[in-house]
Amino acid sequence: MTDRAQQTRTSWLATIARYTRDPDQPGSADYWSPSLDCASRDELRAIQDAKLAALTPFLYENSAFYRRRFDRLGLAPTDIRCVDDLPKWPVVDKTEMMADVETDPPYGTYTTHDNALWAARGWMMFSSSGSTGVPRIFRYSQIDRELWAWANARALHAFGIRPGDTMLICAGYGPHVFAWGVQFALAKMGVACVPGGGMTGEARAMLIDRFRPTVVTCTPSYALHLARVMEARGLDPARSSVRMVLVGGEPAAGIEGTRRRLETLWGARLVEFYGCTEASPHCGGYSCPASDRGPGPVTAHLMEDVQVWELVDPDTRQRVAEGARGLTVCTSLNSESSPQLRFVVGDYSVFDASKCACGRTHVRAVGAFAGRADELINLRGVKMYPVQVEAAVRAVAGIGDEYEIVLASNADGLDVMTVRVEHASPSVATDVAAEIRTRCEIRCDVEVLAPGTLPKTEFKARRVRDTRRAG
Numbered sequence: 001m002t003d004r005a006q007q008t009r010t011s012w013l014a015t016i017a018r019y020t021r022d023p024d025q026p027g028s029a030d031y032w033s034p035s036l037d038c039a040s041r042d043e044l045r046a047i048q049d050a051k052l053a054a055l056t057p058f059l060y061e062n063s064a065f066y067r068r069r070f071d072r073l074g075l076a077p078t079d080i081r082c083v084d085d086l087p088k089w090p091v092v093d094k095t096e097m098m099a100d101v102e103t104d105p106p107y108g109t110y111t112t113h114d115n116a117l118w119a120a121r122g123w124m125m126f127s128s129s130g131s132t133g134v135p136r137i138f139r140y141s142q143i144d145r146e147l148w149a150w151a152n153a154r155a156l157h158a159f160g161i162r163p164g165d166t167m168l169i170c171a172g173y174g175p176h177v178f179a180w181g182v183q184f185a186l187a188k189m190g191v192a193c194v195p196g197g198g199m200t201g202e203a204r205a206m207l208i209d210r211f212r213p214t215v216v217t218c219t220p221s222y223a224l225h226l227a228r229v230m231e232a233r234g235l236d237p238a239r240s241s242v243r244m245v246l247v248g249g250e251p252a253a254g255i256e257g258t259r260r261r262l263e264t265l266w267g268a269r270l271v272e273f274y275g276c277t278e279a280s281p282h283c284g285g286y287s288c289p290a291s292d293r294g295p296g297p298v299t300a301h302l303m304e305d306v307q308v309w310e311l312v313d314p315d316t317r318q319r320v321a322e323g324a325r326g327l328t329v330c331t332s333l334n335s336e337s338s339p340q341l342r343f344v345v346g347d348y349s350v351f352d353a354s355k356c357a358c359g360r361t362h363v364r365a366v367g368a369f370a371g372r373a374d375e376l377i378n379l380r381g382v383k384m385y386p387v388q389v390e391a392a393v394r395a396v397a398g399i400g401d402e403y404e405i406v407l408a409s410n411a412d413g414l415d416v417m418t419v420r421v422e423h424a425s426p427s428v429a430t431d432v433a434a435e436i437r438t439r440c441e442i443r444c445d446v447e448v449l450a451p452g453t454l455p456k457t458e459f460k461a462r463r464v465r466d467t468r469r470a471g
């Protein structure tokens with residue numbers, strides 16, 4: 001490592017430490033820090049600017065990927081010293097990162113760590129769950145994991161989780177950030193945890209009955225599945241010890257029908273984590289006490305002292321005006337080993353920077369998040385998200401939890417969509433088709449199957465089956 005590389009790293013680490021509150025210090029309010037969570041917008045911007053000014057020289061001196069990109073763009077690290085400078089740096093998307101990995105397998109060159117530093121720091125491997133393409137691999141150092149645990153603990157605190165709670169994590173663990181991020185935060189907070197990895201729904205239902213967790217963590221699809229497993233065993237989830245269901249990995253809180261169904265089934269509050277493997281570790285979006293209490297749609301905060309969130313136009317990739325809709329872009333300020341400078345996370349959102357009723361000043365995603373832009377369904381030029389179909393399906397009373405969207409080319413070569421749902425009465429097809437026509441502006445066939453016909457979702461739901469001809 002060159003002297004300059006070491007200097008910029010030391011300076012970056014010192015900057016991060018300056019803005020990281022130690023919950024073990026006397027006078028600390030644990031994971032609620034008014035100086036960070038309720039800072040004025042100007043104060044937040046000053047923190048972001050200070051971190052960015054330390055980050056860009058650090059990236060330039062320590063990461064081959066970033067150095068090449070700075071040089072190619074004719075930019076010096078000092079050209080990007082504050083949030084207002086960010087638009088000079090064109091956004092980085094998955095394709096660009098995948099090309100880097102292909103040229104330099106298996107990790108690519110964007111990390112700031114050489115092999116010696118990786119060995120000295122210790123690391124853990126994660127992979128993207130890959131809604132599109134092959135899973136991509138990321139490593140995060142122990143320093144990153146400690147910062148991650150702290151940021152996630154702040155989010156868990158915002159959900160209302162405290163020592164005295166017991167959380168059952170229903171996840172396969174594996175190299176996925178969601179469950180591990182929650183796990184690390186619980187350990188930091190001193191909150192009890194039952195790791196429910198690698199077991200059946202029946203076994204997990206028995207854990208709930210026996211060990212009485214107050215919080216269950218899983219994907220929204222799994223929360224539905226687990227509640228049904230409990231019912232089948234004669235256990236009523238709404239009368240269980242569970243007071244909160246923490247979901248992530250799929251959109252849920254922003255889909256009114258899904259949120260209501262889960263909250264009713266469990267007799268519990270639904271809270272949500274939002275993020276992606278690339279811009280981990282560190283909390284992305286999270287529910288707060290006021291997320292679902294306002295007159296308008298649900299909201300999710302984004303933790304702005306550790307990340308910069310922007311919205312860009314999907315075509316021009318330029319920042320959209322304040323209050324306009326755009327695709328999420330994240331700059332992670334608090335990752336030593338794998339920082340991101342304007343990475344396209346790619347969910348459509350609208351941001352509201354006004355102060356929240358919970359007291360936090362960090363920006364909120366209005367309506368939470370509704371799925372990645374690359375999940376967009378294009379049917380004969382009409383574009384829609386699977387969640388729009390989900391909202392339509394859930395709007396019809398008595399529909400089962402599972403549903404499927406099948407895209408196919410018919411005998412005339414025309415692309416058609418069939419939505420398969422479960423209901424005791426076949427006549428409900430008309431109602432479902434009408435809801436879909438209203439919400440997605442498209443006509444489709446609806447196939448009503450007997451309850452229990454569609455495969456049960458165990459982890460992330462695969463709702464869309466596209467059998468259309470290639471190209």
Ligand SMILES: [Zn+2]
Pocket residue numbers: 288289290291301356357358359360
């Ligand atoms: Zn809030």
